[in-house]
Amino acid sequence: MQVPLLDIKREYAETKTAVDTAVHTVLDHAKFILGPEVKQLEEKIAEFTGAEHAVGVASGSDALVLALRACGVGTGDEVITTPFSFFASAGSITRLGARPVFIDIDPETYNMDPARLADQITVKTKAVMPIHLYGQTADMDPINEIAHAKGIKTVEDAAQALSAEYKSRKAGSLGDVACFSFFPSKNLGCAGDGGMITTYDPELADMLRILRVHGSKPKYYHKIAGYNSRLATLQAAILLAKFPHLDGWSKARAEHAMIYDKELAGVGDLQLPKWMPDCRHIYNQYTIATDKRDELIEVLKEKQIGHAIYYPVPLHLQECYANLGYNEGDFPVSEKATRRVVSIPVFPYLKESEQAFVIETIKAFFK
Numbered sequence: 001m002q003v004p005l006l007d008i009k010r011e012y013a014e015t016k017t018a019v020d021t022a023v024h025t026v027l028d029h030a031k032f033i034l035g036p037e038v039k040q041l042e043e044k045i046a047e048f049t050g051a052e053h054a055v056g057v058a059s060g061s062d063a064l065v066l067a068l069r070a071c072g073v074g075t076g077d078e079v080i081t082t083p084f085s086f087f088a089s090a091g092s093i094t095r096l097g098a099r100p101v102f103i104d105i106d107p108e109t110y111n112m113d114p115a116r117l118a119d120q121i122t123v124k125t126k127a128v129m130p131i132h133l134y135g136q137t138a139d140m141d142p143i144n145e146i147a148h149a150k151g152i153k154t155v156e157d158a159a160q161a162l163s164a165e166y167k168s169r170k171a172g173s174l175g176d177v178a179c180f181s182f183f184p185s186k187n188l189g190c191a192g193d194g195g196m197i198t199t200y201d202p203e204l205a206d207m208l209r210i211l212r213v214h215g216s217k218p219k220y221y222h223k224i225a226g227y228n229s230r231l232a233t234l235q236a237a238i239l240l241a242k243f244p245h246l247d248g249w250s251k252a253r254a255e256h257a258m259i260y261d262k263e264l265a266g267v268g269d270l271q272l273p274k275w276m277p278d279c280r281h282i283y284n285q286y287t288i289a290t291d292k293r294d295e296l297i298e299v300l301k302e303k304q305i306g307h308a309i310y311y312p313v314p315l316h317l318q319e320c321y322a323n324l325g326y327n328e329g330d331f332p333v334s335e336k337a338t339r340r341v342v343s344i345p346v347f348p349y350l351k352e353s354e355q356a357f358v359i360e361t362i363k364a365f366f367k
């Protein structure tokens with residue numbers, strides 16, 4: 001049996017009529033740049049997350065850059081984040097001429113450990129960027145408390161966490177500003193790149209809208225140099241067509257996760273995902289960990305079971321960050337995670353027989 005890590009074609013089969021209609025509607029009205037569907041999606045995301053404002057941009061990576069820039073991050077500033085993440089987290093900081101300052105993660109949630117935050121704040125710290133990894137929010141209350149006491153903005157990297165919840169509040173409404181990705185593999189994905197930024201702050205929202213159109217307001221009048229980073233109308237239309245399915249997709253992922261939790265509990269040395277109390281994990285990935293990770297991967301390959309390592313190299317040990325002066329051993333929890341984690345299929349259209357095969361294969365490996 002061949003089991004994919006993710007099968008977007010199955011998703012399209014269910015949404016095909018709505019998606020095709022949405023695309024042709026845009027082709028007919030031909031308002032391809034910041035057309036009506038962009039505004040409609042922004043309003044829907046703002047309402048859904050509980051934030052006051054939402055601004056569509058070209059990608060999740062651009063969302064991080066624009067959000068940090070709107071918060072005043074620039075050359076010589078520092079932004080605190082974690083080294084166990086996709087490169088865009090730290091890369092967005094570097095693109096602004098600022099310095100990423102890393103702190104280690106919680107060993108069970110893989111998210112920022114708030115207990116490590118205060119010691120890394122300096123006079124150069126302009127923002128803190130917690131990452132809601134794998135679809136579960138960081139522990140935002142203590143992070144906000146520590147940052148805001150120093151007058152520092154919190155920027156949620158919520159790329160993997162649309163519809164995740166923290167103490168009855170949704171990701172996107174937990175910090176000063178939040179960034180989402182609509183990359184096709186996300187829980188709500190478009191047909192290419194796309195991103196969204198949410199905030200309560202009307203001044204930040206206005207700055208974000210200016211930054212995404214080359215820094216102009218009105219058109220052709222530039223007080224600042226901005227970016228070309230607009231969410232395409234076609235992508236917004238596709239996302240609107242898919243949006244009614246989001247809650248059902250998230251529930252299906254959670255149901256698959258609960259089956260894994262039950263069936264894989266106590267198997268070998270497996271560390272299963274931890275669901276924080278009073279939170280909603282949406283399982284953008286279902287990530288297990290084991291000291292025998294590499295051997296297990298060989299078996300998964302042999303059995304044609306989709307899998308991926310998110311992430312194999314911590315950011316502080318990436319070649320491009322050698323100049324930051326970090327060394328192996330500086331962030332032992334993150335480094336250990338990169339050696340142990342592997343994500344297995346959890347997408348909404350995973351068949352019962354496919355999941356059973358994944359479980360059977362993993363159990364057999366540890367016998």
